[in-house]
Amino acid sequence: MDLFYPVQIFVNWLVYSIFSLKQVSILGEAINFFIYDSIKIFILLAVIIFIVSYIRTYLAPEKVKKILSKKFEIFGNMTASTIGIFTPFCSCSAVPLFIGFVESGVPLGVTFSYLIAAPLINEVAAALLWGLFGWKVALLYIASGWIISVFAGFILGKMHLEKYVEDYVYKIKIKKNLKLEKKTQKERAKEAYQEVKSIIRRVFPYVLIGIAIGAFIHGYAPENLLTKIAGKGNWFAVPIAVLIGVPLYSNAAGIIPIISSLIEKGLPLGTALAFMMAVVALSLPEIIILRKVLKIRLLIIYVAIVTAGIIFTGYLFNWIL
Protein backbone atom coordinates (compact mmCIF):
# COMPACT_ATOMS: atom_id res chain seq x y z
CA MET A 1 0.00 0.00 0.00
CA ASP A 2 1.12 3.50 -0.67
CA LEU A 3 2.06 5.09 2.62
CA PHE A 4 1.31 8.51 1.25
CA TYR A 5 -2.22 7.77 0.09
CA PRO A 6 -3.75 9.90 2.89
CA VAL A 7 -1.60 12.83 1.80
CA GLN A 8 -2.88 12.47 -1.75
CA ILE A 9 -6.52 12.45 -0.57
CA PHE A 10 -5.85 15.57 1.48
CA VAL A 11 -4.16 17.37 -1.40
CA ASN A 12 -6.91 16.40 -3.85
CA TRP A 13 -9.48 17.81 -1.46
CA LEU A 14 -7.42 20.98 -0.93
CA VAL A 15 -6.78 21.68 -4.59
CA TYR A 16 -10.07 20.60 -6.14
CA SER A 17 -12.52 21.56 -3.39
CA ILE A 18 -10.94 24.40 -1.50
CA PHE A 19 -9.05 26.12 -4.33
CA SER A 20 -11.85 24.90 -6.64
CA LEU A 21 -9.52 24.17 -9.54
CA LYS A 22 -10.80 21.84 -12.21
CA GLN A 23 -9.44 18.34 -11.95
CA VAL A 24 -8.55 18.06 -15.60
CA SER A 25 -6.99 21.50 -15.90
CA ILE A 26 -3.24 21.71 -16.37
CA LEU A 27 -2.94 24.33 -13.65
CA GLY A 28 -4.93 22.21 -11.20
CA GLU A 29 -2.80 19.21 -11.92
CA ALA A 30 0.44 21.16 -11.62
CA ILE A 31 -0.58 22.66 -8.28
CA ASN A 32 -1.77 19.30 -6.99
CA PHE A 33 1.56 17.79 -8.01
CA PHE A 34 3.48 20.60 -6.32
CA ILE A 35 1.68 20.41 -2.97
CA TYR A 36 1.59 16.63 -2.82
CA ASP A 37 5.26 16.26 -3.69
CA SER A 38 6.32 18.93 -1.23
CA ILE A 39 4.47 17.36 1.70
CA LYS A 40 5.66 13.88 0.88
CA ILE A 41 9.26 14.93 0.41
CA PHE A 42 9.44 16.92 3.62
CA ILE A 43 8.03 14.00 5.62
CA LEU A 44 10.61 11.68 4.08
CA LEU A 45 13.42 14.18 4.59
CA ALA A 46 12.60 14.63 8.26
CA VAL A 47 12.38 10.90 8.96
CA ILE A 48 15.45 9.88 6.98
CA ILE A 49 17.66 12.71 8.20
CA PHE A 50 16.69 11.90 11.78
CA ILE A 51 17.59 8.22 11.46
CA VAL A 52 20.85 8.89 9.63
CA SER A 53 21.91 11.65 12.03
CA TYR A 54 21.14 9.44 15.00
CA ILE A 55 23.36 6.67 13.66
CA ARG A 56 25.97 9.29 12.84
CA THR A 57 26.34 10.29 16.49
CA TYR A 58 28.11 6.94 16.86
CA LEU A 59 30.45 7.63 13.96
CA ALA A 60 32.59 10.66 14.74
CA PRO A 61 35.57 10.72 12.36
CA GLU A 62 37.89 10.48 15.35
CA LYS A 63 36.33 7.10 16.07
CA VAL A 64 35.99 6.02 12.44
CA LYS A 65 39.73 6.33 11.86
CA LYS A 66 40.33 3.90 14.71
CA ILE A 67 37.96 1.37 13.16
CA LEU A 68 39.43 1.77 9.69
CA SER A 69 43.07 1.68 10.68
CA LYS A 70 42.60 -1.96 11.66
CA LYS A 71 41.12 -3.04 8.35
CA PHE A 72 42.87 -3.76 5.11
CA GLU A 73 42.16 -4.35 1.47
CA ILE A 74 38.66 -4.90 0.26
CA PHE A 75 37.09 -5.26 3.73
CA GLY A 76 38.45 -1.89 4.65
CA ASN A 77 37.00 -0.41 1.48
CA MET A 78 33.62 -1.96 2.26
CA THR A 79 33.58 -0.74 5.84
CA ALA A 80 34.72 2.72 4.80
CA SER A 81 32.02 2.99 2.14
CA THR A 82 29.35 1.79 4.55
CA ILE A 83 30.35 4.34 7.16
CA GLY A 84 30.49 6.93 4.39
CA ILE A 85 26.77 6.40 3.75
CA PHE A 86 25.99 7.87 7.15
CA THR A 87 28.45 10.72 7.09
CA PRO A 88 27.83 14.02 5.49
CA PHE A 89 30.59 15.72 3.74
CA CYS A 90 31.50 19.29 3.97
CA SER A 91 34.34 19.97 1.59
CA CYS A 92 36.00 22.13 4.25
CA SER A 93 36.52 19.08 6.46
CA ALA A 94 38.05 16.99 3.69
CA VAL A 95 41.63 18.01 4.48
CA PRO A 96 41.68 17.33 8.25
CA LEU A 97 39.80 14.11 7.59
CA PHE A 98 42.30 12.96 5.00
CA ILE A 99 45.32 13.80 7.13
CA GLY A 100 43.78 12.24 10.23
CA PHE A 101 43.12 8.98 8.41
CA VAL A 102 46.55 8.79 6.82
CA GLU A 103 48.26 9.69 10.08
CA SER A 104 46.55 6.93 11.99
CA GLY A 105 47.50 4.33 9.42
CA VAL A 106 44.30 3.95 7.41
CA PRO A 107 45.40 2.65 3.99
CA LEU A 108 45.16 5.21 1.19
CA GLY A 109 42.62 3.21 -0.81
CA VAL A 110 40.36 2.84 2.22
CA THR A 111 40.62 6.57 2.89
CA PHE A 112 39.50 7.19 -0.67
CA SER A 113 36.54 4.84 -0.33
CA TYR A 114 35.36 6.94 2.58
CA LEU A 115 36.11 10.20 0.81
CA ILE A 116 34.08 9.08 -2.21
CA ALA A 117 31.14 7.53 -0.35
CA ALA A 118 30.58 10.40 2.08
CA PRO A 119 29.46 12.98 -0.50
CA LEU A 120 28.26 10.50 -3.16
CA ILE A 121 25.70 8.80 -0.96
CA ASN A 122 23.77 11.44 0.86
CA GLU A 123 20.59 11.21 2.82
CA VAL A 124 18.90 14.23 1.27
CA ALA A 125 19.32 12.70 -2.18
CA ALA A 126 18.06 9.33 -0.94
CA ALA A 127 14.96 10.91 0.61
CA LEU A 128 14.19 12.86 -2.56
CA LEU A 129 14.65 9.85 -4.81
CA TRP A 130 12.39 7.84 -2.57
CA GLY A 131 9.76 10.55 -2.62
CA LEU A 132 9.83 11.07 -6.37
CA PHE A 133 10.72 7.66 -7.81
CA GLY A 134 9.93 5.17 -5.07
CA TRP A 135 12.13 3.26 -2.65
CA LYS A 136 13.55 0.95 -5.30
CA VAL A 137 15.31 3.76 -7.10
CA ALA A 138 16.53 5.17 -3.79
CA LEU A 139 17.97 1.79 -2.88
CA LEU A 140 19.52 1.41 -6.31
CA TYR A 141 21.20 4.79 -5.87
CA ILE A 142 22.61 3.86 -2.46
CA ALA A 143 23.77 0.43 -3.65
CA SER A 144 25.45 1.73 -6.77
CA GLY A 145 27.09 4.59 -4.86
CA TRP A 146 28.42 2.04 -2.41
CA ILE A 147 29.80 -0.19 -5.15
CA ILE A 148 31.46 2.74 -6.91
CA SER A 149 33.20 3.85 -3.73
CA VAL A 150 34.31 0.34 -2.75
CA PHE A 151 35.85 -0.36 -6.14
CA ALA A 152 37.22 3.08 -6.88
CA GLY A 153 38.93 3.02 -3.47
CA PHE A 154 40.16 -0.51 -4.01
CA ILE A 155 41.66 0.29 -7.41
CA LEU A 156 43.27 3.49 -6.08
CA GLY A 157 44.74 1.44 -3.24
CA LYS A 158 46.17 -1.14 -5.62
CA MET A 159 47.88 1.54 -7.69
CA HIS A 160 50.25 2.41 -4.81
CA LEU A 161 49.97 6.14 -5.15
CA GLU A 162 51.27 7.01 -1.69
CA LYS A 163 54.12 9.01 -3.19
CA TYR A 164 51.62 11.38 -4.81
CA VAL A 165 50.26 12.51 -1.50
CA GLU A 166 51.77 15.86 -0.50
CA ASP A 167 54.86 15.18 1.59
CA TYR A 168 53.91 17.34 4.56
CA VAL A 169 50.91 15.08 5.22
CA TYR A 170 53.23 12.31 6.40
CA LYS A 171 55.11 14.67 8.69
CA ILE A 172 52.10 15.69 10.72
CA LYS A 173 51.91 13.92 14.03
CA ILE A 174 48.92 13.98 16.27
CA LYS A 175 50.21 14.66 19.74
CA LYS A 176 47.24 13.67 21.75
CA ASN A 177 44.21 11.73 20.78
CA LEU A 178 40.88 13.17 21.67
CA LYS A 179 38.81 11.56 24.30
CA LEU A 180 35.57 10.63 22.65
CA GLU A 181 32.51 12.18 24.16
CA LYS A 182 30.11 9.82 25.80
CA LYS A 183 26.57 10.66 24.90
CA THR A 184 23.29 9.52 26.32
CA GLN A 185 20.46 8.33 24.07
CA LYS A 186 18.64 11.54 24.82
CA GLU A 187 21.58 13.66 23.74
CA ARG A 188 21.91 11.66 20.53
CA ALA A 189 18.24 12.10 19.76
CA LYS A 190 18.52 15.80 20.48
CA GLU A 191 21.52 16.09 18.19
CA ALA A 192 19.67 14.24 15.43
CA TYR A 193 16.68 16.53 15.86
CA GLN A 194 18.93 19.62 15.60
CA GLU A 195 20.39 18.16 12.44
CA VAL A 196 16.93 17.64 10.92
CA LYS A 197 16.06 21.25 11.66
CA SER A 198 19.28 22.67 10.28
CA ILE A 199 19.34 20.54 7.11
CA ILE A 200 15.69 21.15 6.30
CA ARG A 201 16.08 24.86 6.89
CA ARG A 202 19.04 24.83 4.53
CA VAL A 203 17.56 22.77 1.71
CA PHE A 204 13.91 23.74 1.77
CA PRO A 205 14.11 26.73 -0.61
CA TYR A 206 15.97 24.56 -3.12
CA VAL A 207 13.51 21.73 -2.77
CA LEU A 208 10.52 24.03 -3.23
CA ILE A 209 12.04 25.80 -6.23
CA GLY A 210 13.06 22.43 -7.66
CA ILE A 211 9.58 20.99 -7.19
CA ALA A 212 7.97 24.14 -8.61
CA ILE A 213 10.12 23.97 -11.76
CA GLY A 214 9.43 20.24 -11.86
CA ALA A 215 5.68 20.82 -11.57
CA PHE A 216 5.86 23.39 -14.35
CA ILE A 217 7.73 21.01 -16.65
CA HIS A 218 5.32 18.26 -15.65
CA GLY A 219 2.36 20.39 -16.66
CA TYR A 220 3.61 22.39 -19.62
CA ALA A 221 6.61 20.88 -21.37
CA PRO A 222 5.77 18.69 -24.35
CA GLU A 223 5.99 14.93 -23.95
CA ASN A 224 9.11 13.29 -25.34
CA LEU A 225 10.94 16.60 -25.25
CA LEU A 226 14.20 14.87 -24.42
CA THR A 227 13.71 11.48 -25.99
CA LYS A 228 15.46 12.47 -29.17
CA ILE A 229 18.37 14.49 -27.84
CA ALA A 230 19.14 12.52 -24.68
CA GLY A 231 17.29 9.24 -25.08
CA LYS A 232 18.76 5.78 -24.78
CA GLY A 233 19.60 5.83 -28.47
CA ASN A 234 22.17 8.54 -27.89
CA TRP A 235 25.27 6.88 -26.52
CA PHE A 236 27.01 10.12 -25.68
CA ALA A 237 24.23 11.31 -23.39
CA VAL A 238 25.64 9.59 -20.26
CA PRO A 239 29.24 10.84 -20.47
CA ILE A 240 28.08 14.31 -21.48
CA ALA A 241 25.65 14.48 -18.57
CA VAL A 242 28.40 13.33 -16.18
CA LEU A 243 31.00 15.73 -17.53
CA ILE A 244 28.55 18.60 -17.12
CA GLY A 245 27.76 17.42 -13.59
CA VAL A 246 31.32 17.00 -12.27
CA PRO A 247 32.37 20.64 -11.89
CA LEU A 248 28.88 21.76 -10.85
CA TYR A 249 28.50 22.54 -7.22
CA SER A 250 24.97 22.17 -6.12
CA ASN A 251 23.00 20.22 -3.62
CA ALA A 252 20.92 17.28 -4.64
CA ALA A 253 17.92 19.01 -3.13
CA GLY A 254 17.24 21.33 -6.02
CA ILE A 255 18.37 19.12 -8.83
CA ILE A 256 16.45 15.91 -8.20
CA PRO A 257 12.91 17.31 -8.50
CA ILE A 258 13.82 18.94 -11.82
CA ILE A 259 15.44 15.74 -13.07
CA SER A 260 12.37 13.77 -12.06
CA SER A 261 10.17 15.72 -14.42
CA LEU A 262 12.79 15.56 -17.17
CA ILE A 263 12.57 11.79 -16.89
CA GLU A 264 8.87 12.01 -17.67
CA LYS A 265 9.82 13.87 -20.79
CA GLY A 266 12.08 11.15 -22.04
CA LEU A 267 15.38 11.44 -20.15
CA PRO A 268 16.48 7.89 -19.27
CA LEU A 269 16.76 7.17 -15.54
CA GLY A 270 20.36 5.96 -15.77
CA THR A 271 21.49 9.16 -17.46
CA ALA A 272 19.61 11.21 -14.88
CA LEU A 273 21.08 9.32 -11.92
CA ALA A 274 24.58 9.55 -13.36
CA PHE A 275 24.19 13.30 -13.73
CA MET A 276 22.96 13.65 -10.17
CA MET A 277 25.79 11.51 -8.79
CA ALA A 278 28.35 13.54 -10.69
CA VAL A 279 26.92 16.72 -9.21
CA VAL A 280 27.01 15.50 -5.61
CA ALA A 281 30.18 13.39 -5.68
CA LEU A 282 32.63 15.75 -7.31
CA SER A 283 32.72 19.49 -7.49
CA LEU A 284 35.24 22.12 -8.39
CA PRO A 285 35.55 23.57 -4.85
CA GLU A 286 36.14 20.09 -3.45
CA ILE A 287 38.80 19.33 -6.06
CA ILE A 288 40.56 22.60 -5.27
CA ILE A 289 40.53 21.80 -1.56
CA LEU A 290 41.84 18.27 -2.09
CA ARG A 291 44.74 19.73 -4.04
CA LYS A 292 46.14 20.77 -0.65
CA VAL A 293 46.84 17.15 0.23
CA LEU A 294 47.08 15.42 -3.15
CA LYS A 295 49.62 16.05 -5.83
CA ILE A 296 48.10 16.93 -9.17
CA ARG A 297 48.68 13.49 -10.64
CA LEU A 298 46.83 11.67 -7.87
CA LEU A 299 44.06 14.25 -8.00
CA ILE A 300 43.55 13.60 -11.70
CA ILE A 301 43.55 9.82 -11.21
CA TYR A 302 41.05 10.18 -8.36
CA VAL A 303 38.64 12.34 -10.37
CA ALA A 304 39.03 10.13 -13.44
CA ILE A 305 38.28 6.88 -11.60
CA VAL A 306 35.22 8.27 -9.82
CA THR A 307 33.95 9.82 -13.07
CA ALA A 308 34.45 6.54 -14.91
CA GLY A 309 32.57 4.68 -12.17
CA ILE A 310 29.61 7.04 -12.44
CA ILE A 311 29.50 6.85 -16.23
CA PHE A 312 29.57 3.07 -16.03
CA THR A 313 26.67 3.07 -13.56
CA GLY A 314 24.70 5.36 -15.85
CA TYR A 315 25.05 2.94 -18.75
CA LEU A 316 24.25 0.01 -16.50
CA PHE A 317 20.98 1.54 -15.31
CA ASN A 318 19.95 2.55 -18.80
CA TRP A 319 20.59 -0.99 -19.85
CA ILE A 320 18.82 -2.86 -17.03
CA LEU A 321 15.91 -0.49 -16.40
Added chain:
Amino acid sequence: MRIKVLGSGCPNCKILEANVKKAVNEKKIKVNIEKVTDIAKIMEYGVMSTPALVIDEKVVSYGKVLTSEEIKRLLKPRKFT
Protein backbone atom coordinates in the same frame (compact mmCIF):
# COMPACT_ATOMS: atom_id res chain seq x y z
CA MET B 1 42.14 32.04 30.05
CA ARG B 2 43.08 31.29 26.48
CA ILE B 3 40.59 30.31 23.85
CA LYS B 4 41.48 28.94 20.45
CA VAL B 5 39.10 28.47 17.56
CA LEU B 6 40.40 25.76 15.25
CA GLY B 7 39.22 25.79 11.66
CA SER B 8 40.57 26.32 8.21
CA GLY B 9 38.24 29.17 7.35
CA CYS B 10 34.99 27.44 6.49
CA PRO B 11 31.74 29.34 7.07
CA ASN B 12 30.99 27.36 10.24
CA CYS B 13 34.35 28.30 11.73
CA LYS B 14 33.53 31.96 11.30
CA ILE B 15 30.17 31.53 13.00
CA LEU B 16 31.84 29.78 15.92
CA GLU B 17 34.39 32.56 16.24
CA ALA B 18 31.64 35.17 16.26
CA ASN B 19 29.75 33.20 18.92
CA VAL B 20 32.86 33.00 21.07
CA LYS B 21 33.35 36.76 20.86
CA LYS B 22 29.74 37.33 21.74
CA ALA B 23 29.92 35.00 24.73
CA VAL B 24 33.12 36.62 25.97
CA ASN B 25 31.70 40.12 25.64
CA GLU B 26 28.56 39.19 27.49
CA LYS B 27 30.50 37.57 30.30
CA LYS B 28 32.75 40.61 30.45
CA ILE B 29 35.85 38.58 31.09
CA LYS B 30 39.29 39.06 29.74
CA VAL B 31 40.39 36.23 27.54
CA ASN B 32 42.79 35.79 24.73
CA ILE B 33 41.05 34.55 21.60
CA GLU B 34 43.19 33.04 18.94
CA LYS B 35 42.20 31.68 15.57
CA VAL B 36 44.15 28.67 14.38
CA THR B 37 43.93 28.08 10.66
CA ASP B 38 47.11 26.13 10.05
CA ILE B 39 46.08 22.59 9.30
CA ALA B 40 49.16 21.03 10.88
CA LYS B 41 48.49 22.85 14.13
CA ILE B 42 44.84 21.87 14.07
CA MET B 43 45.77 18.25 13.57
CA GLU B 44 48.11 18.35 16.55
CA TYR B 45 45.05 18.54 18.75
CA GLY B 46 43.73 15.35 17.16
CA VAL B 47 40.78 17.23 15.75
CA MET B 48 39.43 15.93 12.45
CA SER B 49 36.13 17.69 12.31
CA THR B 50 36.27 21.44 12.33
CA PRO B 51 35.42 23.85 13.81
CA ALA B 52 36.78 22.95 17.20
CA LEU B 53 37.10 24.95 20.37
CA VAL B 54 40.10 24.78 22.66
CA ILE B 55 40.08 26.32 26.12
CA ASP B 56 43.36 26.39 27.98
CA GLU B 57 44.84 23.81 25.61
CA LYS B 58 41.95 21.43 26.18
CA VAL B 59 39.65 20.49 23.29
CA VAL B 60 36.17 21.15 24.63
CA SER B 61 34.21 20.70 21.44
CA TYR B 62 34.76 19.60 17.87
CA GLY B 63 32.75 19.15 14.73
CA LYS B 64 29.97 21.45 15.75
CA VAL B 65 29.10 25.10 16.02
CA LEU B 66 28.38 25.93 19.64
CA THR B 67 25.92 28.70 20.39
CA SER B 68 27.08 31.61 22.49
CA GLU B 69 24.95 30.27 25.35
CA GLU B 70 26.76 26.94 25.25
CA ILE B 71 30.10 28.73 25.14
CA LYS B 72 29.16 30.83 28.17
CA ARG B 73 28.53 27.64 30.11
CA LEU B 74 31.99 26.41 29.13
CA LEU B 75 33.53 29.67 30.26
CA LYS B 76 32.28 29.23 33.79
CA PRO B 77 34.96 27.97 36.10
CA ARG B 78 34.53 24.27 35.82
CA LYS B 79 34.51 22.04 38.84
CA PHE B 80 36.54 18.95 38.38
CA THR B 81 35.15 15.97 40.10
